[in-house]
Amino acid sequence: MKQSVTVNKTQELKLAGAAKAALSKFKVKSPKFDLKTFLRKVIVPLASILLFIGLWHIGAKALFNIEADYKIQKALTDQGQAAANAMAACIASGDISCQPNTLPSPAQVWESFNTLIADHKVISADKLAFKEKTAALNEKRISEGKDPITYTGRPSFVDQIFTSLKTVFAGFLLAFFIAVPIGIIIGLSDTLRNAFNWLIQVFKPVSPVVWLLLVFMIVKTMTKDSNSDSAFIISFISVGLCAMWATLVNTAMGVSSVDKDYINVAKVLKLGPLQKVFKVILPSSLPLIFTGLRITLSVAWMVLIAIELLAQSPGLGSFVWEEFQNGANDSNSKIIVAMFIIGIIGFLLDRIMLTIQNMVSFNKNATA
Amino acid sequence: MAYLELKNVNKTYGEGKSATEVLTDINLTIEEGEFVAIVGFTGSGKTTLVNLINGLLKPTSGEVLFKGEPVVDTSHERGVIFQNYSLLPWLSVGQNVAMAVKVAFPNEKKAFIKERVAQYVEMVNLSPAINKRPKELSGGMRQRVAVARALAMNPEMIIMDEPLGALDALTRGNLQDEILKIWSKDKRTALLITNDVDEGIYMADRIIPLRPGPRATLGPEFKIDIERPRDKTELNDNPVYKKTRNAIIEYLMGIGEERKAISKKLYELPDLAPKSFVA
Numbered sequence: 001m002k003q004s005v006t007v008n009k010t011q012e013l014k015l016a017g018a019a020k021a022a023l024s025k026f027k028v029k030s031p032k033f034d035l036k037t038f039l040r041k042v043i044v045p046l047a048s049i050l051l052f053i054g055l056w057h058i059g060a061k062a063l064f065n066i067e068a069d070y071k072i073q074k075a076l077t078d079q080g081q082a083a084a085n086a087m088a089a090c091i092a093s094g095d096i097s098c099q100p101n102t103l104p105s106p107a108q109v110w111e112s113f114n115t116l117i118a119d120h121k122v123i124s125a126d127k128l129a130f131k132e133k134t135a136a137l138n139e140k141r142i143s144e145g146k147d148p149i150t151y152t153g154r155p156s157f158v159d160q161i162f163t164s165l166k167t168v169f170a171g172f173l174l175a176f177f178i179a180v181p182i183g184i185i186i187g188l189s190d191t192l193r194n195a196f197n198w199l200i201q202v203f204k205p206v207s208p209v210v211w212l213l214l215v216f217m218i219v220k221t222m223t224k225d226s227n228s229d230s231a232f233i234i235s236f237i238s239v240g241l242c243a244m245w246a247t248l249v250n251t252a253m254g255v256s257s258v259d260k261d262y263i264n265v266a267k268v269l270k271l272g273p274l275q276k277v278f279k280v281i282l283p284s285s286l287p288l289i290f291t292g293l294r295i296t297l298s299v300a301w302m303v304l305i306a307i308e309l310l311a312q313s314p315g316l317g318s319f320v321w322e323e324f325q326n327g328a329n330d331s332n333s334k335i336i337v338a339m340f341i342i343g344i345i346g347f348l349l350d351r352i353m354l355t356i357q358n359m360v361s362f363n364k365n366a367t368a
Numbered sequence: 369m370a371y372l373e374l375k376n377v378n379k380t381y382g383e384g385k386s387a388t389e390v391l392t393d394i395n396l397t398i399e400e401g402e403f404v405a406i407v408g409f410t411g412s413g414k415t416t417l418v419n420l421i422n423g424l425l426k427p428t429s430g431e432v433l434f435k436g437e438p439v440v441d442t443s444h445e446r447g448v449i450f451q452n453y454s455l456l457p458w459l460s461v462g463q464n465v466a467m468a469v470k471v472a473f474p475n476e477k478k479a480f481i482k483e484r485v486a487q488y489v490e491m492v493n494l495s496p497a498i499n500k501r502p503k504e505l506s507g508g509m510r511q512r513v514a515v516a517r518a519l520a521m522n523p524e525m526i527i528m529d530e531p532l533g534a535l536d537a538l539t540r541g542n543l544q545d546e547i548l549k550i551w552s553k554d555k556r557t558a559l560l561i562t563n564d565v566d567e568g569i570y571m572a573d574r575i576i577p578l579r580p581g582p583r584a585t586l587g588p589e590f591k592i593d594i595e596r597p598r599d600k601t602e603l604n605d606n607p608v609y610k611k612t613r614n615a616i617i618e619y620l621m622g623i624g625e626e627r628k629a630i631s632k633k634l635y636e637l638p639d640l641a642p643k644s645f646v647a
Contacts, residue, residue, distance in 0.1 A: 261454040
């Protein structure tokens with residue numbers, strides 16, 4: 001799991017370059033066509049993407065050959081020459097039953113992506129048909145005071161993405177509503193900061209897995225009598241608790257380190273305590289609060305996958321885990337598709353936060 | 369009764385061994401309607417003195433009296449123009465001024481506040497820039513916003529902490545004239561802290577040098593008996609101006625010499641030789 005996260009990061013960087021290149025393509029609209037800028041901003045990132053895919057292809061092929069040779073060798077030692085020849089022919093023919101199981105090539109991943117999209121179309125059509133079929137019945141059930149019948153079929157890959165986004169958004173909101181107010185309060189008071197500092201320092205480095213277990217212990221007991229979706233509750237609370245520390249620390253730091261000049265202005269103007277907080281301290285610490293929120297969101301997205309995987313709650317994390325357990329012929333390439341999707345979504349979430357930050361903050365120089 | 373009075377004021381930062389005495393034995397009286405300038409070297413404790421008067425700091429011992437009452441906190445009666453402008457960067461020029469107007473006139477209607485903001489921004493010739501942020505302005509324009517903000521609160525006394533220190537000569541001259549104009553129109557009391565003797569002579573009724581810190585204290589005062597309005601170019605040929613200027617500079621130079629003399633103190637080194645030293 002850990003490895004997939006680190007690989008995911010480099011992937012994200014590559015894709016960041018690609019997206020920037022795509023954007024700058026539209027920006028190059030000056031009357032004078034600048035070859036140097038075009039080369040640097042479009043050709044170079046494109047070349048790096050091609051190089052990446054090329055290396056991946058070569059690497060995948062090498063791994064495939066090692067695995068194939070091993071299979072043929074094994075057939076030779078176990079069953080003799082005839083079996084080895086049959087195995088070699090079977091691998092060369094591309095028959096699914098004897099394909100070596102290793103790193104998928106870019107082409108295979110692309111194919112799996114298309115399969116997943118097609119699968120999504122099938123499932124949504126199915127869902128729609130189900131809805132139409134049960135519409136009349138459900139109306140009747142509701143009027144009788146019964147629960148309507150819902151679709152309980154397998155979720156598609158796209159559904160999993162939206163489930164994950166929902167979880168991460170709920171977790172992020174939880175982190176926001178806990179960390180920002182507490183950060184402001186402990187930022188304003190030296191005494192409270194000293195009182196809570198040990199707590200923050202101790203809990204900040206705790207692993208997502210441990211948070212999940214802690215939340216599990218509490219939520220399991222609290223939701224004993226209700227039939228609510230406890231997997232979702234557990235995963236979003238764990239995500240929020242893991243991710244809130246960056247915002248908490250940054251908010252407290254931003255609030256406690258407001259420029260002394262601004263505080264003097266507030267004093268000379270004789271602003272009341274509330275006015276001082278809302279008109280001077282908060283605006284001046286907004287850039288740091290937003291930096292914290294951006295870190296929180298990216299941490300939330302990163303731990304989400306691990307938490308879904310452990311909490312058995314639906315989403316991209318459980319998709320990856322199920323595919324790994326499944327061990328079907330295209331499972332590996334589906335996992336790689338999920339990896340790219342996770343990376344791209346993480347990157348987009350960060351861009352959205354950056355845009356919001358630039359909109360609300362006076363410090364217009366914030367960059368990635 | 370004096371308008372503003374400082375009686376034996378001392379200010380010490382820190383405690384115990386690490387304590388540094390910044391100001392010692394400061395005595396100062398300012399009458400209503402007066403324009404007083406305090407001239408001193410950089411680092412002599414000028415800003416500390418200003419903060420004691422406007423109420424941001426409390427004296428370690430001694431008393432600061434404003435209209436006979438001890439100064440315990442900041443007050444709208446004393447407007448401050450800070451050395452580094454201290455504008456709030458997330459607010460526009462108009463909003464920065466409006467913030468001050470709103471707290472100074474809490475019971476007034478929106479229209480009044482808007483009008484007053486426009487009036488004071490106009491006064492410092494910044495109407496075209498009223499919606500700009502401080503970042504988009506030059507140093508001189510920022511300082512003018514700070515002036516407008518302080519004056520829009522209608523303070524009885526204006527305290528200026530090296531307000532023009534960072535500006536070029538031309539802007540400086542213009543702003544000096546503007547401040548003088550405002551001061552003479554409503555006959556407010558003004559205290560100017562500066563490191564420029566010429567500026568002090570041009571603007572003030574009295575100049576008091578601040579001897580350099582640590583343990584800074586005020587020197588003897590110099591009265592400027594030159595009629596107002598003063599003209600900068602004529603001032604150069606005015607014998608009173610020349611005399612006063614020379615006297616102040618001589619005094620300040622004297623302090624400088626004294627300071628050097630202190631640093632010439634001889635330190636006796638211990639008579640030691642390296643252990644394995646063979647002569």
